Amino acid sequence: MSQVRTTTPLAAALGAVAAVCCVPPSARATDEIQVYNAGIAEVGQFTIQQHLNYVPLGVKSPPFPGALVSNGSVNGTPEFAYGVTDWWEVGLYLPFSIQKQTFYSDAFKLRTLFVSPHAEQRSFFYGVNFEFSNETPPFSQTRWAMEIRPIIGVRNELYEFIVNPIVDIGFGKYGETDFAPAARLARKFGPDLFAGFEYYADFGRIGNFKSLDQQQHTLFAVTDFKLGEFDVNFGVGYGLTPASDRWVAKAIIGYAFPAPGTKDRDHATVGPINPMAHASQRLAVDQVLVR
Helix, strand or coil, X not given: CCHHHHHHHHHHHHHHHHHHCCCCCCCCCCCCCCCXXXXXXXXXXXXXXXXXXXXXECCCCCCCCCCCCCCCCEEEEEEEEXXXXXXXXXXXXXXXXXXXCEEEECCEEEEEEXXXXXHHHCCEEEEEEEEEEECCCCCCCCCEEEEEEEEEEEECCCEEEEEECCEEXXXXXXXXXXXXXXXXXXXXXECCEEEEEEXXXXXXXXXXXXXXXXXXEEEEEEEEEEECCEEEEEEEEEECCCCCCCEEEEEEEEEECCCCCCCCCCCCCCCCCCHHHHHHHHHHHHHHHHC
């Protein structure tokens, strides 16, 4: 692939961030707690993830009249993704929440993700994800919303550090533009075994951040591992401010269907899979070939 082909779509996508950041925004949900690592499905490959999060001790007051509260809730979403090119993936979310044995649907989300090709082989990688949401009244005061999630990361054979400086936008009367960054620091401890920390925050409206006690700041201890053919990300988070949920448990279970022309999932980078695993595997293969 030529340099123009791999960089032009990303440049256009990143340029669009500035264009939409001035549009007025929406409340954040807890259906997906994940730091994007620029890993995507192979061309023509389908992947599926199931996000599940439980809040045993959380905020007990609703963020707006008629809204659901996070305390005691189970939240999640099945996520379906498809690799279009080696730098572009599209996806569909179906978020939900279960509270007091009642199921609530948050309609759907569509996403389009642009990344540096073969990010799992790079020491420096980047990308941007655009997510368009159709939300229901118990979850948000705005019917339509958008998330812009830049991805910037560095890694070597043992460590990786990733930042997602997220901008949330809600459209309509109650919409506002929030800054809600996320970050991840992880270390490899063995084949398909990683552990580290993830940090999630919501500072509030850009240009008028909330006071510290009203901001959301949560630190998770996380691990990534394989369970047979499934890839698992599990973490326990602790809220650092009064406006944060005090305790949150999260899990992501992912499966990548074989890519066209293959019989296994050797190149799959679905969801919580840490691309460091694939990078080390390919490095070992390259060393054997050289010998």
